[in-house]
Amino acid sequence: LRSDGVREYTVTASEGELEFFSGIPVPTMGYDGDYLGPTLHLRQGERVSIRVRNSLRETTTVHWHGAYLPAEADGGPRQPIGPGETWIAEFTVNQPAASLWYHPHRMGTTAEQVYRGLAGMMIVTDPSGPAGLPDEYGIDDIPLVLQERRFSRDGGFRYEPRMPDIIHGYGGNVLLTNGGIEPVFRAQTRLLRLRLLNGSNSTILRLSLPEGPEFIQIASDGGLLSRPVPLKTLVLSPGERAEVILDLREQQGRNTVLQAESSFGAVYTALLVNPGDELRNNGELPSRLASLPAAEIPRAAGRRSFVMSTMGPGGSLTINGRRMDMARVDERVAAMSTEVWEVSTAGMMMNTPHNFHVHGLQFRIIDINGDPPPPELSGFKDTVLLWPGDRVRLLMEFGEYPGIYMYHCHLLEHEDAGMMGQYEVL
Ligand code: C2O
Ligand code: CU
Ligand code: CU
Numbered sequence: 068l069r070s071d072g073v074r075e076y077t078v079t080a081s082e083g084e085l086e087f088f089s090g091i092p093v094p095t096m097g098y099d100g101d102y103l104g105p106t107l108h109l110r111q112g113e114r115v116s117i118r119v120r121n122s123l124r125e126t127t128t129v130h131w132h133g134a135y136l137p138a139e140a141d142g143g144p145r146q147p148i149g150p151g152e153t154w155i156a157e158f159t160v161n162q163p164a165a166s167l168w169y170h171p172h173r174m175g176t177t178a179e180q181v182y183r184g185l186a187g188m189m190i191v192t193d194p195s196g197p198a199g200l201p202d203e204y205g206i207d208d209i210p211l212v213l214q215e216r217r218f219s220r221d222g223g224f225r226y227e228p229r230m231p232d233i234i235h236g237y238g239g240n241v242l243l244t245n246g247g248i249e250p251v252f253r254a255q256t257r258l259l260r261l262r263l264l265n266g267s268n269s270t271i272l273r274l275s276l277p278e279g280p281e282f283i284q285i286a287s288d289g290g291l292l293s294r295p296v297p298l299k300t301l302v303l304s305p306g307e308r309a310e311v312i313l314d315l316r317e318q319q320g321r322n323t324v325l326q327a328e329s330s331f332g333a334v335y336t337a338l339l340v341n342p343g344d345e346l347r348n349n350g351e352l353p354s355r356l357a358s359l360p361a362a363e364i365p366r367a368a369g370r371r372s373f374v375m376s377t378m379g380p381g382g383s384l385t386i387n388g389r390r391m392d393m394a395r396v397d398e399r400v401a402a403m404s405t406e407v408w409e410v411s412t413a414g415m416m417m418n419t420p421h422n423f424h425v426h427g428l429q430f431r432i433i434d435i436n437g438d439p440p441p442p443e444l445s446g447f448k449d450t451v452l453l454w455p456g457d458r459v460r461l462l463m464e465f466g467e468y469p470g471i472y473m474y475h476c477h478l479l480e481h482e483d484a485g486m487m488g489q490y491e492v493l
Contacts, residue, residue, distance in 0.1 A: 138470020236269020
């Protein structure tokens with residue numbers, strides 16, 4: 068904490084080496100280490116200054132996914148950090164408690180840099196939130212970064228996409244959980260809070276607890292839901308987060324498997340939860356979590372539509388028929404205004420799902436194919452999954468900061484291939 072009250076953080080991106088399987092070192096990238104990065108804990112209302120050092124041999128950027136902040140602190144492709152350079156993001160934390168994350172966003176090499184290990188969680192805390200939620204980091208409040216990766220037979224781990232990998236995404240054959248394979252968590256409490264992030268490049272994950280309790284989802288991308296939502300399965304597309312509570316009361320003495328089914332077909336054990344015989348009572352889940360405003364459309368709301376296509380001109384991946392161009396601003400919106408953005412997928416010949424992520428705000432889903440969203444998708448979101456043929460309407464409330472932000476498909480192979488656009492807040 069600086070004398071002027073600004074809290075300082077430093078992260079360094081560097082190359083590393085890690086043995087995912089023993090005896091086989093793999094060249095990786097990480098923040099302050101060989102793979103992934105430290106969890107940053109930000110407090111609501113606080114001013115922060117995050118110093119990013121680039122010790123890579125290539126240009127990178129660091130984007131704070133889900134954070135509400137000035138455009139110049141966003142860390143998108145417009146804020147490159149050359150090799151050996153340092154970049155500082157300074158902003159005031161002004162959003163509800165949430166599980167956010169950070170990762171590179173350099174035009175054209177985002178997929179490879181994330182794939183090799185550059186990503187970390189960023190948790191916003193707010194002491195005025197509801198009581199009773201597990202919040203002892205590492206004890207009953209656990210971040211889980213889930214990433215499908217493609218290992219070759221020699222145990223190697225390279226990023227070498229071919230044309231089908233760009234269209235369908237770079238799927239894999241191993242699931243990494245916080246960089247490890249099938250880790251075991253020894254639970255000591257009755258309630259366990261998992262902050263789940265799908266940090267895969269293009270894999271959609273369907274999570275379940277086959278022999279265990281139900282998930283009780285308490286938060287989506289941008290913060291708490293209005294009330295806890297019991298779920299048997301939980302689908303997360305790349306970039307999406309969910310916070311869930313596991314009630315382990317009935318599970319004492321037996322392992323609970325967190326199972327992850329990949330959209331590329333594989334089924335993994337993402338985590339083994341091993342509850343001890345004596346579980347500490349760490350509170351009761353509140354029945355109300357947050358009071359969210361109704362996702363109502365104001366009468367004067369502007370409207371725009373976005374069509375995501377895998378079949379653009381020349382086989383390119385486009386939004387509204389255009390590939391990303393750094394020199395072109397695609398949409399201009401007024402600061403503090405509200406709009407309805409309708410997003411749909413085209414190119415039904417290519418049955419690829421997409422998702423739509425927007426920088427600089429958290430939106431609400433108005434409807435999905437005309438129906439109101441299920442309760443787990445009714446809170447604040449910054450990324451929404453679209454299966455082929457889907458149409459979603461989003462309520463976008465733009466903030467106060469002028470400048471240029473991105474929207475894009477968060478399937479990273481699609482993003483790098485140009486499925487991205489820029490909007491300017493004026
Ligand atoms: Cu997580 Cu524009 O990205
Ligand atoms: Cu983002
Ligand atoms: Cu896509």
